[in-house]
Amino acid sequence: MDIISHLTRTVSPAVLGDDHSPAKKSLLEQFYAIFAARLADNETYGRFSNENIARDDQGFYDRVWTDGAHRDRISRELAGAHNVDATASRGLIAMAAPLAYHEIKSLAGTTPVPQFLNDNLSSYQQHIPAWASAVIPAGMLAAAPVVGHRISDTTSTAPLVREEEKDGSFMKALLPIIGLIILGALAWALLRGCQDDPTPVATPVVAEEVVEDEQTMVASAIEPASLALATGEGNTLFACRMNVGDEALQTTLMNALSTTFGGESDKCRADVDDSFAADMPASAVLAAILPIFQSSPNATMIIKGDRILVNSPDAAGLEQLVADIQAAAPGFMVSAEGPLDIQGEIDNSLVAADTALNNIGENPDPRDVARALSLQVINFTLDDAFIPDANKPFLDRAAKIITEVPNMELVIIGHTDAQASNAYNMELSQERADSVRDYLVSQGVDASKLTTKGMGETDPIATNATEQGRFRNRRIEFTLYDSSMVDGNGIAITAGDGGDMGTNITPDNNMSDPDLNPLDGTMPDPDLNPLDSNNDDLLPDGDDPTQGTVVDPTN
Template sequence: MDIISHLTRTVSPAVLGDDSTPAKKNLLEQFYAIFASRLADKEAYGHFANENIARDDQGFYERVWTDGGERDIISRELAAAHDVDATAARGLIAMAAPLAYHEIKSLAGATPVPQFLHDNRANYQSHIPVWASAVLPAAMVATTAAAAPAGTRISDTVSMAPLQHTEEPKGNFMKALLPIIGLIILGALAWALLRGCKENTNPEPVGTPMVTEQQAGTGDNKTVASSIEPASLRIATGDAGALYACRMNVGDETLKTTVMNAMSATFGDDANKCRADVDGSFAMDMPAAAQLASILSIIKSVPNASMVIKGNEITVNAPDATTLKKLVADLQAAAPAMTVIAEKPLNLQSEVDNSIAAAGTAMDNLGANPSPRDVARALSLQVVHFGVDEAVIPDANKRLLDRAVALMKQVPDMKLMIIGHTDKTADAAYNMKLSQERAQSMKDYMVSQGADPAKLMTKGMGETDPIADNSTEQGRFRNRRIEFTVYDESAQNNNGVVATVGNESGIALDPNANAQ
């Protein structure tokens, strides 16, 4: 497992954004090796092992290295080695530390982080510079040096303290210094050779995915090698271009405000229908943000249309082929840097099979003590394919619910709400009743498998909370869904549904469906 390559692929883009210069990428690469060596020390790791580290906690770096002098050495040496401004280097390190920590924890899975890093130290030790012995625990420097494979030199100076200048008689001092200088030069040459080999190699992605998510709007599922998911906006229009449905997943309040301002400017008070999931697991930028006003104006002009903006893609649908073709062309002209595609025809069985596999993989990656939010997010990935007018849970979904029951027993404070939704093909009263019955059937099954009934709540929303249009087969499919979320009585809205905004109770409301 190439830990450094993984962090370079997953964390560096989130830290650097558009400023992805080779110098800064290389600086972060070297920092990851130093950081991993620090986390491999049980004593150092123990100071924050029980903390709930937020992904944007830039103060976390100061808790990893409590010694301000050591932090200065790291930023100063990395800045000098890569010709980067020292202030910029400090900022990059502070942003990267919590993200890298989460990625390493995810890679470790159920294995304690120090043990995981100790077992895989050969993956990162060659990236550790000579001067880093001054900022790493003495035991870790000694362990790393002793464990280094033949031909890989990390450091010939393994002192636990920064190197200090000692006055010696001139002749003896120079004689003693020459061998050390030679060894340092050899170490630097070896490190440069290893870097050159690495840069000329295109490594395969790490085999274990961090998060599996349902690709919005396409019906396909993809494995994402990072817990930082692209920010997204999903909207649907109704008759006369009114806003019918709106959901967004964003990494911070700044991006939420940017998107909401554009929505309000285009749709007026209808923009209040937008529900936002603000969570550090989503990106804090949206490539389409600069063209959002033009994009929204185009989609508003098409009745009963739907659109998903996610990463560099815009996926759209419309009631007829002619309108859809024109919509794709207009959006591509308005946002030439984006990839605009028409939503694929619905393949229901593929959607069901892929979603259950995705939910299973997400649960595999939860770790030993998962957060209730992550459990809810994983469960919400599954498509529950109910029969027409029925609330009978398919056997394929029961395996996932069994796993959820076991997790709830391990995490005593976990409380979940199960929310049922339908499309708009029947009358409103019938849809409300059916959605409640389906949510209740999920709870009843989990209770029959040993779940505490007091920790499972249900709510039927009927057709009142769509995430897509009801004019296309794909849109109706996505509106028929079961969602899991963390139950927090204080966070309920007027309909009694748990709010999904915020890091503690928010979940990613990806399109899931139950055939009606």
């Protein structure tokens, strides 16, 4: 498990935002190693292990290192080593500490954080600088190699020492003269170059560095490919979503799913976009781990990068599931999902959504805007549809972008878990989608750009058997309304959902359903489950007066 790479991918973008400075990125990488070494100490971690640390708690750094002299040394040494302003160094560290803490806790899963960090010491130890020995627990610093201990079994270094002592004074006297000679030669070469060729001497080098930096920026913007699965009862595939960089990877994953789940793999929806990686390391072990996962009912598995996160309502079964998958995929970090941290999920989602908006550029692709909007968690309180205050600043910013992007039309889709009746959930999900639309309109978005649809519990992305799964299913998705796909019978819409998985909603060609397009927001759809193959309302057709008042068939 490469802890530093993981923190660099997840925390650094949230701390740096639009600042792509390689120096600051390197500074944070080294800080993560020092920070991990500090958290590996049981006494240090025990001071705040029971606290609810907010992700914007910039005073958390002061509680990790209670000695002010240690804090000052860390920021000063890192600033000097990476040529960053000392004040900026202190600010970056303070921002990164609580975010890195939550990511490390998440990686540790059910393993105590100090034990996890000590078990994985080799993954970050080499990043710890020698001076940090004064601010971290003893034994965390990698042993420095012995340099110059001896040249060979027969050669002594004594003559070298004597030679240095003998000629040292003379050489020191020559150094200023040599420096002046070199400086004069460089000045002459620069003057001669300007006279012969107006092109700056360093132009080729500068151009090469700029290209390399742009490539680094592009690479850092690419998200790892991911696959999220949920089983139902009886070894069935309940839900499936994937984020992949190209169709080749999509085909690879679908083939593996089909081998294990057969025709149920058709439930899997894919968001295929070059903002995701075109490779998934875990694809090589899917044939081994999917049958193991299939045997666990009402379970969840999320694969992203080098991490596999699993959950199940059966505690004993979950422990066995983790052990079995780890044995089948020894090169991956397999862990059980920890308790649901609602505030943490909200905070993380808003950071991720804000970062995604930062990365869309001046002329954004509407698809990227929809995906960024879907990353946020809008945590409505029970049975209501009021926009939480935490989401309003982000929605305000999104409203400005939607207004400025020409021809952007979005569909806002509400989803619920399965804890209430289907009819109630349909109504609540519609109200919540409408609430998001109304708020965006109040912030200046043209209402004609926004369509809403409530899907209730009919399109889950996780199991409803766990608290974490229900939380994921309660969501708002933004997708693109593509008018070019209208053919008179329906519409196809494709975009991101929740940032983790994509949607591909196909036309509603159910001719028994009086609303041939359940997503267009115009004609009420009396069918309480608009995605199935019949018109099976359990209510009178009074919900659509054009269809009469007879109760729908129940078959």
